[in-house]
Amino acid sequence: MPGLLLADASGRLPRADARRNAERLVSAARVAVAEVGVGVSAHEIARRAGVGVGTFYRRVPSLEALLRAVLDEVLDDLLAAADRSLEDPDAWAGFAAFATAYVALRTESCGIAEALGGACGDALADRLSGLGDRLRRLVERAQEAGVVRPDVPWQDVPFLLAAASTNARTLGLRPSDRQWERNLRITLDGLRARQAGPLPGPLPGKAPEAESRATTG
Template identity: 65%
Template sequence: MDTHSSAVDRLFADPTGRQPRADARRNAERLVAAARLAIAEIGADASAHEIAARAGVGIGTFYRRVPSREALLMAILEDVLSEIRRAADEALLDPDPWHGLSGFAAEYVGLRGESCGISDALGGACGERLDDLLAELRDRFRLLVTRAQEAGAVRPDLAWQDLPFLLASLTTGHRTLGLTADEDQWRRGLRVLLDGLRTPEPAPLPGHPPH
């Protein structure tokens, strides 16, 4: 799906069905593209001036083309979270529960790692507007883990709530102890993590699952 077009349609749908002028839509598309980049690099606090500058338009054009900074950011975050939800739905249709779960895990970590704003949204920093989408994602995590456990592909003591935290830990940063990670470091970490989920003789897990 073209996330830019989807966000533009969310923001500029005309209840009368009229299409916006071509130049107005081009400006809107530039603003959406610029906002997604700003969200990725800065997070959900990206300012209207920052987004307008990246889009090459003035702040007046920004406010003529979008209802508000918050509405623009939320439209983009909703689209990306919906993209994650679609990936989970496809994984649940995979006849091999382990293949579905591991494939979704790679997509999830990749999307989360490419954007500070997605990490903000998944962490609940964007208010109640995203609550329904986050609840749907939690439900899909539960189904993916339960399905893989019932197939004997995942250690039985794993709580589904553990998995979002485990996957989030793979995108914590690119530097530690004076070392710099390769761009595929998260893939290496994901492989180790997935192998740990499948271990045939797991050590007991300490503590309690997240709530």
């Protein structure tokens, strides 16, 4: 929770009003990162949270600490999604639901983990280990039910899902707003040993600069 990550050195939580400000900052940072990326400034996050920059730095030691809090919250959401998926009696539905949550939240977090590098590795190691264990169980359960290809080790799956979350431009094309959903559908169809389903959302479009060159050329 944000309050725990933003507690002082003694581990004490801030007052209720200060805790609310911290939670607003984490929520605002999460939305800002999804819309702007990890390069978002402290001023922009404070503006979105409706607080001054002075309040930002009283509640948060640094922008890096706030990004760690956002990542912590995202991982908590992923762990909860994995637990719900494991409770689903339909092995494929459970696996696909977690895959969707994983790619959506990874897309939303816009590379926070990579931006922080090793700064939060030890603190979040238990959550990452727990998430990996849940994914392994989801994959193995689906394979035992005969709905996921048996030749795919579970360790390959997080890389496949991570690849589906990319928003990078390529070959003069920009991703559509639902590109991650299209990528994920292709990935899931490749993992499932039966007929493929229709792709969601529109095709990728030309990047603006490519359109400009085509018009002027």
